[in-house]
Amino acid sequence: MQNIIKYLLIASCFALLIACEKEGTNRYSYDANLISMIISDNANLSQLDAANKRTELHDMLLQEGPFTQLAPSDDAFTTDVNTIGLSRLTNIMRYHVLNGVYDFNKLPFQFNQEIYSYTGGKMFVTKWTKGVDTVITINGAIITPVMKDAKNGKIQVINRVLEPYLFDYLSEVVGNEYDITLFNQVLERVPAVRSLLQKEGAYTIYAPNNAAMVSYGYSTLEIINEKPVEELERLVRYHIVPDRRFVYDYVLTTPTSGNTNVTTTETMLNGDNLTLTLVFNSGTGTYNKITLLGTRNTTETNLTRENILAGNGVLHIIDQVLLH
Template sequence: MRFKYLSTACMLIAAIFLLPGCSKDDNIRLRDNNILPSVVTDNFNLKTFSTALERTGLTKVVSQKGPFTLLVPSDVAFSKAGIDGPGGVIGTNSALLESLTAYHILEGVYRLNELPFLFNQEITSYGGGKLYITRWIKAQDTILTVNGSRILPQATTASNGLLQVIDRVLKPYRFEYLADAIAADQSLTLFYQALQRAGMESLLRKKGPYTVFAPTNAAMITYGYASLEAINQASPTALAALLRYHIVADRRFLNDYILSTGSTATSTQAMIDDNTVKITLIPNNEVQGGYEGITLQGSGNGNTQIRIVQQDIITGNGVLHTIDQVLRITQ
């Protein structure tokens, strides 16, 4: 919101305290204690995000008329992401912090609990990155997620928008294409080499979306590809057959599987080779009836449950998960 002149109240306060003047944001706050930055500050569980807004200068942005919707990670969520309280914010690289904070700001009012019951509905953040909102019914509950992270269902209304609390810090994606995200991960060099040898890297540079379950280097070595040289000597056709069993023609966060899997806690996922992988939900021992993740089982993996090492790595054309073993197909 722009003002040509300082308000009378602002000038009086400046005169009383011998201040040089009040900013436009101070002017707004004098007249409105229910503006988004004030609502964030007044919540004892959101101190880290409040500090991030101030440090990045984004408090000024979300003090404007807007409206805006803030997806605010709790202090616990920030701690889990390695940013422990306001002190952790101060110690974070400023450019990284600004990108991360802007990713949690939406321009406009998004009443997420009124969206259609669909998976991964695309919206764009203030920082320009894409986010994906799911609204789904699980048992008797309506569940909201963003990039696979749970959103608390009750929104807080401010005078210039809405505030929604989420349980994880959302990381803006660094790469437009899955191929580049895989290439940049030093734990996936063997998998990336296999993509190149099989002529499949170009697939992961297309619009998609795709989801990739990429075996780590240790998993590839265990499977029999012990080095880059071994992969370069392998049949491109055989490699392509193997790789296609690790790619889904859709965007799938781990929580999507938890929401879409029924009471048996098992389901199947079709891969781009038309074969299926078994999905089994991992119970959350701290939440009755809840689940904390998934395991995978290829048709040739026997009784082995394959675990997720890293989850929900978002890119412009899909999602990357890393896994601790190779998915095997029954021969």
């Protein structure tokens, strides 16, 4: 009988120990003031909550920190996070967490000033006063006024999902985009320009897609390889800005008034100007896109993809070759 009692006591202590360990493991789970719990309780951040829970971020953001969670609203997600591959989703969500507490309203950011995610990925913050408003962007996405303090940091809502960059240099980005292989071949033939895009600095490329290159007459690699290098260099230099330019940067830096389209100019790597039009969206009451016009183009050029980030600049893909 004594042995039975002894075994029961041991079993009870063991069960209590396991229960205590589980409670210790989940000691943050019941604190509603931690980042992950606040996100889970916010109906407008349901996609972010699902994304964090599919990755290790949910548990990490229950820890002491401090962290800043860049929080895309549900409207910012264009794809259901449950349909994104886990590896890619994990990379995206890691890019949305910063070590430390960032109050973007109070920090004196320069134009496209570098900061880093907790995994070391670069991102670029601009704080800009326009009229009576102060606008803050990160990688061209707008940092909204919606902000929430948490026990272990801060949650800052943004209006777009940020794509982490995969390559340090724009030359690598161009070489890995399937829709601009013809433009990449032109760039391969111009080592003087290609070498610029393999260095530290800041550049923006407006790369014509393959359909645009075919329309221009550069329809095959053989045709491109037969062209004089000087001709190819003139072409690529008119598609590169010697600075980093997200689409929304033009909205910030261009005087706007009323509800009409506004034009501005950009100086390209060859020294010639490119005309940009900020297109006003009457439905949203905002300028949310740009079009381009080269000096010899007769129709506006549109961006088919935008704000593709590299360590040393930004790539935009366009639907027409720019003529100068």
